[in-house]
Amino acid sequence: MKKSLLTLICLIFAVGITQAQLLPTFKLGIKGALGFSSLSSDGRFFNSDTKTGFQLGAWGRVGIAGFHVQPEAYYASKRVGVETDLNGGESGEATFKSFDVPLLLGTRIGLGPIGVRIQAGPVFSFAQDGKVNFTTATQWDRYKKTSTGLIGGIGADISKFTVDLRYEHGLTDLNESPDYNQKIRMWTIGVGFAFL
Numbered sequence: 001m002k003k004s005l006l007t008l009i010c011l012i013f014a015v016g017i018t019q020a021q022l023l024p025t026f027k028l029g030i031k032g033a034l035g036f037s038s039l040s041s042d043g044r045f046f047n048s049d050t051k052t053g054f055q056l057g058a059w060g061r062v063g064i065a066g067f068h069v070q071p072e073a074y075y076a077s078k079r080v081g082v083e084t085d086l087n088g089g090e091s092g093e094a095t096f097k098s099f100d101v102p103l104l105l106g107t108r109i110g111l112g113p114i115g116v117r118i119q120a121g122p123v124f125s126f127a128q129d130g131k132v133n134f135t136t137a138t139q140w141d142r143y144k145k146t147s148t149g150l151i152g153g154i155g156a157d158i159s160k161f162t163v164d165l166r167y168e169h170g171l172t173d174l175n176e177s178p179d180y181n182q183k184i185r186m187w188t189i190g191v192g193f194a195f196l
Contacts, residue, residue, distance in 0.1 A: 026196065027061040029162070031074065033190025039080040039094065039174075041182050049081030051093060055100070059192060063108065070104040070119060075128075078184060096143075096174075096184065097128040102151050113159040120152035123168060147172035149184065162192040 033055040057074020078096040106119030127145045153166030170183035 023064070025061070025063040025068070027194045028058070028196040029060075029160075029192050029194035030058050031072070031162070031164075031190050031192035032056050033074075033164070033188045035076065035078055035168075035186050035188045037078045037080055037168075037184055037186035039082070039182050040170075040185055041180055049083070051079035051081050053077040053079040053095070053186075055188065055190065057100075067105070067107050070102075070106060072100075072102045072104070074100055076100045076125070078186060080184075098125040098147075099128060100125045104151065108157070110157070113157065115157045117155040117157065117164075118153075119155065119164075119166075120150070123149045123151050125149070142176040143174050144172065144176055147174055147184070153188075160194045162190075162194065164188070164190045164192070166190070 035053040035055055036050050037053060038050045053076065055074045055076045057072060059070060059072040061068050061070045063069075076096075076098050078098070080094050080096075081091070082094050083091045100123055102121060102123040104119040104121040106117050108115045108117045110116055125147045127143070147170060149168050149170040149172070151166050151168045153164055155162055155164040166188045168184065168186040168188065170185065173181050173183060175182045
């Protein structure tokens with residue numbers, strides 16, 4: 001009798017979890033993040049050091065059956081340290097200001113308000129003013145206004161709060177010159193709040 005009762009309780013619990021995962025979910029929130037970026041280059045034109053920038057924006061999440069789509073939109077300031085081979089060597093910083101739109105696909109593991117997420121997807125960047133601000137004596141103005149990349153990472157949900165650790169890998173050569181192959185690489189750690 002006890003085994004039958006225990007089996008029935010486990011069955012009800014399993015059906016409840018399955019039905020909960022089949023119901024669609026929707027979240028909407030705000031986020032902020034610190035970004036640690038560098039600019040890779042295939043040539044010997046310059047070396048890049050990691051500098052700290054930031055992201056501010058909003059996110060949404062639509063999920064069903066344990067999977068979700070999470071579009072985001074945020075303003076990003078990506079800073080990199082630059083050391084060139086020009087004019088006997090120059091050093092300074094470059095700032096890429098952009099409006100970024102990631103489209104992440106992922107899954108969430110957990111029960112109720114606490115869970116862990118794995119996410120990945122493309123990111124589309126649109127330069128704020130089409131320029132890159134360099135603090136070196138040499139000015140470059142041949143940078144593209146749009147670029148794409150891939151983002152992947154892990155995150156945690158604790159009630160309405162979110163925490164994310166991500167890596168962004170640039171796919172687009174940012175410089176219009178065919179002589180340089182420059183791509184953004186960035187780690188971010190962010191926090192967010194879901195108000196829906």
